[in-house]
Amino acid sequence: MSATPVLALRGVSKRFGAVQALTDVELEVHAGEVVALVGDNGAGKSTLVKTIAGVHPIDEGVIEWNGSAVAVNKPHDAQNLGIATVYQDLALCDNIDVVGNLFLGREIKRRGVLDEVEMERRARELLDTLSIRIPSVRIPIASLSGGQRQVVAIARSMLGEPRLVILDEPTAALGVEQTAQVLDLVERLRERGHAVILISHNMADVKAVADKVAVLRLGRNNGVFDVRTTSQEEIISAITGATENAVTRRAARTNAEAQK
Amino acid sequence: MSIEKSPVSVGKTDTANTTGKAHAPVDAPAAAGDATVAIDPRLLVREQGFAGYIGEFKRKMRAGDLGATPVVIGLIVICAIFQSLNSAFLGAENLNNIFVAMVATGMMSVGIIFVLLLGEIDLSVGSVSGVSAAITAVLSVTHGVNEWLAVLAALAAGAVIGALHGFFFARIGAPAFAVTLAGLLFWNGFMLQVLGSNGTINIDGEGVVGKLTTYYFSDIAAAYGLAVVAVAGYFLSAFLGNRRREAAGIPSRPLSEIVLRTALLAIAAFAVAIMFNQYKGLPLAVLLFAIVLVATDFLLRRTSYGRKILALGGSVEASRRAGINVTAVRISVFAIAGLFASVGGLFWASKIAAANQSAGAGDLLMNVIAAAVIGGTSLFGGRGRTWNALLGVLVITSIQYGLALQGIATPIQYMITGGVLLATVVIDSVTRKTQKSAGRA
Numbered sequence: 001m002s003a004t005p006v007l008a009l010r011g012v013s014k015r016f017g018a019v020q021a022l023t024d025v026e027l028e029v030h031a032g033e034v035v036a037l038v039g040d041n042g043a044g045k046s047t048l049v050k051t052i053a054g055v056h057p058i059d060e061g062v063i064e065w066n067g068s069a070v071a072v073n074k075p076h077d078a079q080n081l082g083i084a085t086v087y088q089d090l091a092l093c094d095n096i097d098v099v100g101n102l103f104l105g106r107e108i109k110r111r112g113v114l115d116e117v118e119m120e121r122r123a124r125e126l127l128d129t130l131s132i133r134i135p136s137v138r139i140p141i142a143s144l145s146g147g148q149r150q151v152v153a154i155a156r157s158m159l160g161e162p163r164l165v166i167l168d169e170p171t172a173a174l175g176v177e178q179t180a181q182v183l184d185l186v187e188r189l190r191e192r193g194h195a196v197i198l199i200s201h202n203m204a205d206v207k208a209v210a211d212k213v214a215v216l217r218l219g220r221n222n223g224v225f226d227v228r229t230t231s232q233e234e235i236i237s238a239i240t241g242a243t244e245n246a247v248t249r250r251a252a253r254t255n256a257e258a259q260k
Numbered sequence: 261m262s263i264e265k266s267p268v269s270v271g272k273t274d275t276a277n278t279t280g281k282a283h284a285p286v287d288a289p290a291a292a293g294d295a296t297v298a299i300d301p302r303l304l305v306r307e308q309g310f311a312g313y314i315g316e317f318k319r320k321m322r323a324g325d326l327g328a329t330p331v332v333i334g335l336i337v338i339c340a341i342f343q344s345l346n347s348a349f350l351g352a353e354n355l356n357n358i359f360v361a362m363v364a365t366g367m368m369s370v371g372i373i374f375v376l377l378l379g380e381i382d383l384s385v386g387s388v389s390g391v392s393a394a395i396t397a398v399l400s401v402t403h404g405v406n407e408w409l410a411v412l413a414a415l416a417a418g419a420v421i422g423a424l425h426g427f428f429f430a431r432i433g434a435p436a437f438a439v440t441l442a443g444l445l446f447w448n449g450f451m452l453q454v455l456g457s458n459g460t461i462n463i464d465g466e467g468v469v470g471k472l473t474t475y476y477f478s479d480i481a482a483a484y485g486l487a488v489v490a491v492a493g494y495f496l497s498a499f500l501g502n503r504r505r506e507a508a509g510i511p512s513r514p515l516s517e518i519v520l521r522t523a524l525l526a527i528a529a530f531a532v533a534i535m536f537n538q539y540k541g542l543p544l545a546v547l548l549f550a551i552v553l554v555a556t557d558f559l560l561r562r563t564s565y566g567r568k569i570l571a572l573g574g575s576v577e578a579s580r581r582a583g584i585n586v587t588a589v590r591i592s593v594f595a596i597a598g599l600f601a602s603v604g605g606l607f608w609a610s611k612i613a614a615a616n617q618s619a620g621a622g623d624l625l626m627n628v629i630a631a632a633v634i635g636g637t638s639l640f641g642g643r644g645r646t647w648n649a650l651l652g653v654l655v656i657t658s659i660q661y662g663l664a665l666q667g668i669a670t671p672i673q674y675m676i677t678g679g680v681l682l683a684t685v686v687i688d689s690v691t692r693k694t695q696k697s698a699g700r701a
Binding site for chain 2: 075076079087089090091092093094095096100101104105106107109112113114117118120121124
């Protein structure tokens with residue numbers, strides 16, 4: 001793992017009117033590393049991701065890219081750096097086919113004209129290497145299922161060969177097998193040396209693929225844990241902000257019952 | 261694997277199947293490197309060869325993916341009815357008149373299709389067409405400016421007016437409906453102001469504008485040559501495209517399908533060419549309209565600019581995130597609509613050999629929008645092609661001329677055209693429901 005993180009946030013703060021959404025947040029992501037970003041609803045996960053993706057410019061703090069400070073003021077800045085974001089609402093065009101969606105905004109051209117043949121060939125190649133199965137690359141997105149749309153959206157983010165991929169709850173709406181496919185995909189991204197930020201509510205997914213877990217609570221850092229040496233309970237207590245909470249109480253109760 | 265027996269119908273093709281993008285004989289992605297992974301049995305696998313093409317067509321019909329079929333059937337029905345009422349309807353002269361008369365509305369319809377693809381509407385095209393005619397007439401007739409320059413000025417004015425509407429819509433954020441409604445009133449008043457108290461300016465029938473609808477390539481080689489170029493061009497582009505697909509190892513269409521499509525196009529093209537040559541030859545107006553249709557279709561489907569327009573019609577948010585400059589595309593699309601409105605205005609002025617106060621008024625705007633919708637352009641954006649303008653405007657103009665041949669008055673014409681428009685949107689809505697249940701919309 002490289003010494004300099006691909007992306008580092010130093011003391012990032014963000015306000016929306018009277019709401020302090022992020023306060024002094026620190027985050028580091030290295031190449032070939034999957035960092036899970038967890039936290040309760042409203043903890044600031046989505047806001048943090050949007051500041052990195054350039055949707056909401058930060059108010060205070062520094063975003064470092066490969067060790068040097070950069071300004072990320074609009075989505076284009078983030079894209080140029082090599083940051084690809086897959087949002088929860090997938091942002092695909094229903095009326096355009098899979099190939100067209102994969103290459104939307106970065107069409108391959110031959111003599112100034114769209115090169116459909118080359119785009120279709122590369123689309124198939126990409127979907128094959130990611131083991132993505134969809135009925136056809138020439139059907140409109142409207143005819144795909146939710147899981148198929150998710151993998152198309154992730155595949156789409158891979159086309160620009162990004163250094164950092166941000167996945168916002170990629171498995172939230174998926175079935176068992178498709179969740180496994182997406183997690184496989186995340187591991188393949190790591191093997192290829194991409195840095196990955198994974199937002200998830202699902203601790204099983206986090207334990208399965210993440211290297212580090214960064215916990216946000218009420219817009220502040222609440223610990224960064226190594227997944228291999230940290231128990232699920234520790235992470236959950238960091239998320240909820242106390243060792244004494246609904247989850248631990250329930251666990252204690254179940255343990256007590258089991259011991260009887 | 262038989263398509264009919266598939267338990268779940270996963271739609272496989274899109275309207276692009278009728279547009280030249282080839283489709284897969286076997287289109288299940290290869291089970292990557294793992295022979296034990298079975299191809300998903302729900303995936304539709306099209307049979308090889310011609311039988312597969314027929315099967316595909318039947319399945320699309322059942323799934324509600326009708327494409328241009330209802331319009332074509334409607335056109336045949338309209339022709340059959342009027343022909344049975346009056347044998348002059350399918351005569352060379354009447355058909356020729358229909359083809360020439362439809363160009364003005366058709367040009368404007370091409371422009372409005374660009375706007376409809378965004379899911380927006382432009383109500384000002386009628387008034388803008390009137391402004392264009394007035395500018396040309398006043399500059400060239402009243403002030404003696406070179407007519408070519410006057411035409412260029414009118415076209416530029418149309419584009420600028422459209423861009424202005426686009427600016428208020430895209431930059432300021434006012435609804436396009438309201439902005440262009442304001443435009444409808446404003447530019448109509450502007451046209452009356454430009455024309456002045458006189459009201460009507462007659463245009464030189466032998467000038468640039470005059471010849472738009474009166475010039476004919478009387479040499480029979482012109483019409484036949486155009487047909488040959490169209491058929492050969494279509495076949496070559498389809499055939500060479502297919503060869504490239506084969507070379508790249510991606511699914512291609514069977515040769516029999518390309519030959520069938522080319523044959524159908526050839527029958528239509530030569531029938532029209534024979535018809536023109538029985539009258540005065542190939543009309544300049546029709547040639548220009550054909551060029552515009554080919555060019556705009558190419559722009560929409562083969563360039564990244566066209567892809568941006570379609571993307572905006574599908575999802576504005578997705579387009580924005582893909583780095584598309586939403587504001588610029590929107591403004592440019594309204595400029596295109598304005599440009600084609602002024603082109604249509606010139607053809608209109610040419611047809612009546614004058615720029616007058618009623619230009620762009622009456623049922624023109626409604627006919628322009630109706631033509632786009634009857635031709636198959638969705639009012640909700642993202643679906644449609646500029647060829648829709650040709651089909652739609654053929655239907656509308658055929659009805660007008662057919663009824664005129666019978667001596668049926670304008671009120672009845674309006675009612676019948678309205679009925680046809682309603683029937684079209686009903687068919688559109690019903691098929692969209694079918695498409696939804698077949699997982700296609």
